[in-house]
Amino acid sequence: MTTGIKKTFLFIIVLSLLSLWLILPKRFELKIPWFNHKTISLNLSHPVIDISLGKKRIYRDLEFKYGLDLKGGAHIVLEADMSQISDPNDKKEALASARSVVERRVNLYGISESTVQTAKSGDSYRLIVDLPGVVDVNQALTLIGKTAQLTFRETEASQSAVASPSANFVMPTKQTGLTGKDLKKASISFNQQTGEPQVALQFNSKGAKLFADVTKRNVGKVVGIFLDDQPVTLPRVNEPILNGQAVISGNFTLEAAKNLVIQLNAGALPVSLKVIEQQRVGPTLGQESVRKSAIAGLVGLLSVMIFMFLYYGFPGLLANASLVLYGIYTLALYKLLPVTLTLPGVAGFMLSVGMAVDSNILIFERMKEELRAGQPWRSAMELGFGRAWDSIKDANVATLTTAFILFNPFNWSFLNTSGMVRGFALTLALGILISLFTGIVVTRTLMRLFWKPPKKLNQDDNNAS
Numbered sequence: 001m002t003t004g005i006k007k008t009f010l011f012i013i014v015l016s017l018l019s020l021w022l023i024l025p026k027r028f029e030l031k032i033p034w035f036n037h038k039t040i041s042l043n044l045s046h047p048v049i050d051i052s053l054g055k056k057r058i059y060r061d062l063e064f065k066y067g068l069d070l071k072g073g074a075h076i077v078l079e080a081d082m083s084q085i086s087d088p089n090d091k092k093e094a095l096a097s098a099r100s101v102v103e104r105r106v107n108l109y110g111i112s113e114s115t116v117q118t119a120k121s122g123d124s125y126r127l128i129v130d131l132p133g134v135v136d137v138n139q140a141l142t143l144i145g146k147t148a149q150l151t152f153r154e155t156e157a158s159q160s161a162v163a164s165p166s167a168n169f170v171m172p173t174k175q176t177g178l179t180g181k182d183l184k185k186a187s188i189s190f191n192q193q194t195g196e197p198q199v200a201l202q203f204n205s206k207g208a209k210l211f212a213d214v215t216k217r218n219v220g221k222v223v224g225i226f227l228d229d230q231p232v233t234l235p236r237v238n239e240p241i242l243n244g245q246a247v248i249s250g251n252f253t254l255e256a257a258k259n260l261v262i263q264l265n266a267g268a269l270p271v272s273l274k275v276i277e278q279q280r281v282g283p284t285l286g287q288e289s290v291r292k293s294a295i296a297g298l299v300g301l302l303s304v305m306i307f308m309f310l311y312y313g314f315p316g317l318l319a320n321a322s323l324v325l326y327g328i329y330t331l332a333l334y335k336l337l338p339v340t341l342t343l344p345g346v347a348g349f350m351l352s353v354g355m356a357v358d359s360n361i362l363i364f365e366r367m368k369e370e371l372r373a374g375q376p377w378r379s380a381m382e383l384g385f386g387r388a389w390d391s392i393k394d395a396n397v398a399t400l401t402t403a404f405i406l407f408n409p410f411n412w413s414f415l416n417t418s419g420m421v422r423g424f425a426l427t428l429a430l431g432i433l434i435s436l437f438t439g440i441v442v443t444r445t446l447m448r449l450f451w452k453p454p455k456k457l458n459q460d461d462n463n464a465s
């Protein structure tokens with residue numbers, strides 16, 4: 001058992017050092033007043049996560065991401081031109097397709113913490129785009145304000161890549177002259193034999209002729225469909241298609257088929273985007289407000305730590321050490337995911353800090369009860385952690401359920417879709433999960449290693465053994 005405890009303690013130390021390395025600024029300066037105010041400078045080279053898993057790339061620069069209220073940025077409102085679309089359902093689909101295109105372009109721009117929302121005002125269909133950290137609004141407009149360009153291209157590939165086209169597709173391609181203007185509509189259909197979802201394409205008269213020519217000369221080869229020069233799907237032509245109606249089949253899930261339809265219709269439906277509002281947004285809180293919020297959080301944290309030490313003594317001091325590690329782990333996780341920090345998100349973090357000691361309070365009070373019942377101190381400690389778990393679990397599951405509803409990961413229309421509320425829910429949920437680790441695992445390990453009970457309790461334990 002002692003060996004297991006020491007291994008857990010070693011794991012905690014390594015995890016703490018790695019987390020601390022991640023959250024420290026790249027340039028760290030410390031002035032020492034006792035030595036003529038000399039400054040010690042420390043330059044840290046933070047790692048960058050850049051992993052390629054097949055055709056998927058995971059990149060993280062491991063910097064904190066800030067929302068508009070803390071960092072400022074660009075606020076752009078675009079209006080979609082629906083003059084050539086009469087069906088209200090087609091208008092909704094066209095707006096969803098336009099949103100998909102804008103989100104795709106924004107992600108290519110490197111602004112992963114942006115928000116793109118749809119809105120309807122009377123007969124006006126709009127996209128509201130917030131880009132934190134963007135200084136040049138005109139550059140952003142050049143990227144996101146243009147009409148989507150859908151093209152069909154010939155390749156020399158014979159292997160279908162329908163389900164996972166690579167954004168880094170480098171194989172030479174040849175334009176066919178077939179574009180989104182020739183595609184009437186893309187829709188979801190189902191294979192009559194297998195029931196699997198697939199994507200149906202319907203071309204207009206001009207497009208049907210062009211598509212027939214393309215498929216005739218590319219049987220057994222891949223014809224790529226590109227949106228804004230990025231591959232959307234890379235299906236292989238099995239036979240010439242002469243009637244202007246094609247089906248893209250593969251191992252699609254229903255969700256994947258829906259996403260592909262939205263992307264294809266983004267280049268097929270005659271929707272252009274017009275800028276009706278643009279502005280550079282400064283941090284709404286201001287540096288002074290952010291500083292005061294940070295001070296308020298630190299005061300609250302210190303108050304909790306002082307209470308824990310005065311009321312519980314050395315066990316409270318160990319709980320405070322766990323609380324410090326909780327803050328380090330949480331901030332490191334914010335960088336790894338990454339989590340976009342807004343004021344509601346910071347509020348969620350502060351709230352979870354206060355809740356992080358709840359589990360320790362329940363455990364310590366349970367330990368007192370076991371000691372009053374005559375249990376030896378070591379048994380009381382183990383029983384305190386074990387028997388308090390049910391209460392801790394129930395309380396945190398209830399809070400996590402609330403956070404799940406606020407975050408609304410499945411984008412249910414009858415629940416919240418606000419980015420700031422989701423930020424609060426995410427930071428709160430992460431805080432609870434990390435607090436369970438620090439409150440149960442870290443505190444328990446520290447107490448097993450370092451807590452020495454009063455002599456009377458130690459004597460009682462020896463007599464009981």
